[in-house]
Every structure is written in C-alpha cells, then in structure tokens.
Amino acid sequence: MVTRDTVGLTDQQRLVRDSIRDICDDFEAEYWRSQDADGEYPHEFVDALADHGWFGALIPEEYDGAGMSTEEVVVMMEEIAASGGGFSGAQAVHGAIYNSVPIVKYGSESLKRDLLPRVADGEVSIQAFGLTEPNAGSESTAIETRAERDGDEYVIDGQKIWISRVDASDYIVLMARTTPREEVEKRTRGLTMFLVDLEEAYEQGGLQIEQIDKTASNFVHSYEMWFEDLRVPADAVIGEKGEGFYQMLDGLNEERLVIAAECVGLGELAVEAGVDYADQREVFGRRIGKNQAIQHPLAEAYARVQAAKQMVYSAARALASGDEDAKALGARANMAKFLAADAAFEAADAAVQTHGGFGVAREYDVERYLREARLTRLVPITQELVLNYIGENVLGLPRSY
Template structure:
C-alpha cells in the first residue's frame, strides 16, 4: 500500500474537511446550471491551497507535484468529481509557466497575488479549431510593434476564461515558413483579461457541452490585442518547448483526479449495493454486482500506485515521461470502469442525477479525450518507450 508522510496525510485530512461542507446538492446544481463553483474555489484560495506549488518566497506553500496530486485526488473523491478538481486545477498549475520561465520581476509581481487568491491565472490558450493536438500548427500570431505585440487569431476550448484575471496565451512570433523546425517560433504571453476586454480586442462564445458543465469553456477571437513586451513569458520563439516541459506534470495530476473520480464512483456503488434489496437480500451479495466492483477497486488501486510512483519521480527530478503517460492512461481506464460499474449497480437509478454516478460516468468519458487522447499516449509509448517508428 502507498505510504505518505505525516504532513501529506495532514494535507489529505484538511482537504477532506474543506470538501465535506460542499454537499452533493451543491455539485448537482453547478453541473445542472453550468455554473462555475466560485465559492468552492474561493474557499480553497482562502486556505492557501491554490498556492500549493508556488514557493514560500512568493507567498505559496512550497509543495510540489505529489502534494498537488493528493489535493486534487481528494477533491474529486469527495463527490465533486471533475467539476471540483478541474475548477481549481488551472489556478494551481497554469502559474507554473511564470514560475519556471518568467523573469524575477514577473514572479514578484504576479505569484504572490496568485498564491493568495487575490488574482486568478486559470486560463491557458493553446488549442485552435484547425490545430487540435498538433500544437505546432497554430496560426494565432503575435507581431512586434515597438514595445508591444499585436495578437490576432482564434483559440478554442479555453476553460475558466471569465473566472480568471489572466491567461497564458501561445502565439506564433515567427512564421512557420521562416523557421527550421515547426516547433520553433512560438511564444508565451501573459494576457490581462480585463485589459483585453477593455481594449475591445477579444470576442468570446461559450461552448455548450454536456460534460464538466460547471467548468465553462470558450472559443476566443483576438483582433489586434495589444500585449506589452514585458508580458512575454520566457524566451521569444521558445514557447513550444516551455509548454511541452509542463505536460508530464499535468498528466500526473490529471491521473490523480481520475483516481479520485474512480474512488467516489466505487464508494457510491458499494453504498447502494449494500442498501438496495431485491429478492430479500442486498444486491451486493450477488456476484454480478460484487465482482465488477471488486475488479474496479483492483484497477483503481493499481492506477493509484502508478500515479504516485510518477509523482515521486517528478519530485525527485527523474525522467517521468513513461511513468506519467502510463499513469494517466491507466487512471482513465480505472475511472471509466468504476463509473460504468457504478451506473450498472444502480440500475435505472444510474441515470438519475440525484445519485451522481451518471455525472461521474460522463466525466470519466471526457478523461479519454482531454487534455490528450488515449491514441496520442499510445503513440508516445510506442515511439519513446518501445522504440517503434514514429506513427504520425
């Protein structure tokens, strides 16, 4: 079994206590009304959890990926599911761009505000309608004009835009036909959202969706958006490598969220299987119910071990490419199996919103698509682990 330090166990306990005050009805309403759980995120901020990975020197708690994974797993496992964990996921990890690549002045200016929850940096603008997983194909461009950049283009699936004060935007600063490699020529910008709206340089349209409705996503158009040169994050034209550098960490924490989702799905199914009686006995006594849940538990336990193996490797500074990709792949599988069996255990009530498992089922399906598909993970394993020819 996994072993955590006393401090890490205390983190788990504190998150469980905080989440306990947000009952199922809260999350059901947020999902039904497609309303961002602002109260919950503010509560996390007030307790300092949004600054988990921000060093103490900048007002954060100075923890690392492992502790962040524990926090997000417990949020999902509390009953919030992805509606809760992904509502704050961005606030905890998008600031990593500034932490890893921003100037010292940028760190001192923004990180303390983000750690305290005074300001939110939750929105990341990378995906485009015609680019998808092929990030090098983005066409949003940033043209230098004196001490500023003018940005034009379109992004899609930008989550938490109106729940953020800032966004990290990826744009092409050198045309693709002028670089030696298509991975060159991309740059990260820190965009002040209020300023962008005041400029009238941003137009948005909410994407109507049936999954993770409490975390809204948008299409965004930029027309001559002015961004100061001082808001460039890291080196100009090196943005692609900066984005890729954070992907393994993101996969570790998303895998932890999927494990949390699997845990709560199994918990709800077991509770129902013990309470529901048919033919004068609990349905949990039937192997048709019991064995799938036992299988789901075994898969979830295995996936959880992989997740924290990867998290510890990341914490130790070891290469985590293989571990992170396998962890997220197996955690997704565990979440899907658990949610599917939970719905089946509930029978007809499995699709009733009052029992929540239908929401977990929907959210588990999303995990196979975002932020990267199962197929792309298998491409990585095939090429970089098994040393097979590149397949795409």
C-alpha cells in the first residue's frame, strides 16, 4: 500500500475519509472494470452514496443537508477516485453534489425549502449542468440557446453538447441567453440560469437527447441536447435574470477544486497500481521494480501527485476561510486543477509503462486510468484556458483571447 499524505487533515476531514472509504470498500476493482467495459452507469454505487446522505454534502443543515464545505468534499472525491473508482467513479456523482450550490446561493426560499431536502436525502438529483454548445465550448459567453419570456413562462430553443449525466438526473441547471449578445454592454451579461425539470421537458416534447460515443469515462454518459419551444415556468430562473454568468463564476472555484481532488485520487490509484506490479513482476530473474528506469517515473509521479494534493487542500482551506479575494482564490483553484490533471496523467502513463504489454490489458485497469487522466486535461476546462487565466489574472499579462 503506497502511503498517501494525510498531514494536516482536520478531524472532520478524517471522518469524511473514513466514512467514504467504508462505502467504497464494497465496490472493488472488478466492479469498476465491468462498468467501464459495459458502459453502464454505476447505479449501485451512486445509490449507496445517496442513501448515506452524501448528495447533501454542500447543502446547509437548515435544508437537511450535511452543511459541509469544499474542504470536506475534496477529501470525499479524492477518496472515491483513489478507492478504485478513478475519475469516472467520482464523475458519476460530482454533479449531484456541486450542482446544488447555485440553488443554495441564489434560489428562492420556496425553491430551497421544496427541493434541497429532497436532494439531500437522495430522492431527486440535479446531476446535469448544461453550458457547452457546438459553437461555444471554451468561449462560454458565445452560447446561442435562447430563453424568451412569454407571459408566465420562458420558451427555450437551442442546442447543447457534451452534457453529462442527463440520463441520471431529474433536473438540469441550464444556461441560456435571455438578452442577445449584441444588445448587452458586456458579453458576460444577459445570460440566465434555469432549473429545468427533465421529465416535464420530455413529456412536453420540447427536448430531445442523444448519447455521444466516447472513449473515456465510459460509464458516465454525455449527451447532445436539442431544445425546441420548451416552455418552463418563469420561476424556473435561478437567481437574477441576466446575471447567470456571474452566478456560475461564483461556484467555479469549488468545481475546479473538486475535480482537482479527483485527479489527485486517480494519480494515487495509478501510482499504487504501478508499484504493486513493479514489486511482483520478474524479468531477467529479478523484480522489475529493482530497475531505476521503472522506479524513477513512479517516484516522480508520486511526488508530483502529492505536491498537487497540497495545492488542492490549501486552496480548499483558503476558500473555506473566506480571507482571500476572488482573484486570489481563482488563481489557487486554477493552478490546483492544472497541476493535478498533469500529475494524474504522468502517474497513469508511468503505471501503463510499468505494466509493459499488460498496460493495455483491461484486466490491469491502468489503461482506464490513462484514458481518464487524459480527459482531465480537457474538462471541465482545458489546460490552455487555465494558463490563459493565470497569465492574465496572476501574471498581469495582456488578455490573449
């Protein structure tokens, strides 16, 4: 068992780690391997977390949630990934946890009273967040999905792409333009956040979806979505009309850190798989782990993963303390995501190389870790866009895009 750094964990974080570990112990490597091979969403695992109230992690206690903060959620997600779930195991549930945040922060009191206790006890889920569009990936203010007011309703038309877990969700948090881009003084204005009931949308015939065939995170499905004259009540707006972009930014640091923690867990999992194999495989009459060419990449990957972990945990601590301004927190969260994604990729690559030909055999799982680690360099934001942020907001260089 490879040592994972636990220095500085609070009592609450230790409690979270141990509770999550208990649940994850019931889901062994074979479970994740077969979900990946079959492309089957891990309902049993997701239900186990929901039954224990984990989807209410970021929901305040007054709405029956656990009232935790990102400091605890990073431990939770690292643990899920490191237990064998990898990035995709964590990805199967992370939306259910942090998509409640905009509702907690901006939802009306009646929406919060009605919905949040049901999310916290696992009765309903808000697993999906719909931002990306075919003509607006990294440039999110270019989205073209429109929502137009018509009496007591909004009518939604447009297309989304790459939206994950739509099949596992009761509601989607949807970003749409309520004022055309040409009519706002800043392109970040005129975007509005909606809470859309998916079952009602299908029943109305205003929504069609199609699963995207992909090669990483096979059991967490992503969709193309078409909205056509979908009518939603005016109170489906979360927060303030036209301010959705800023509301989204408000939750972005949490999202970056949760995903960075998943990368750390995946990196730890990969290093452990590499070390286990290096320790038992014999070639030329000795264990391959005796060779520095095998040891060093694993040791380096371990060091990089643990360094990224420090970054993730200290950023989560800074976020919880409320002592830093938005720019400083954004810098920490973005750097943590960047370093953790790269560290996970290097760890998975070293684990594959250590396994020789078996590095691509499903049986040893490391090929899955590599596919997933590669994905983390693309989502939820690409590494290049993170560097753009750091270049502009931390180094003070001119905006490059």
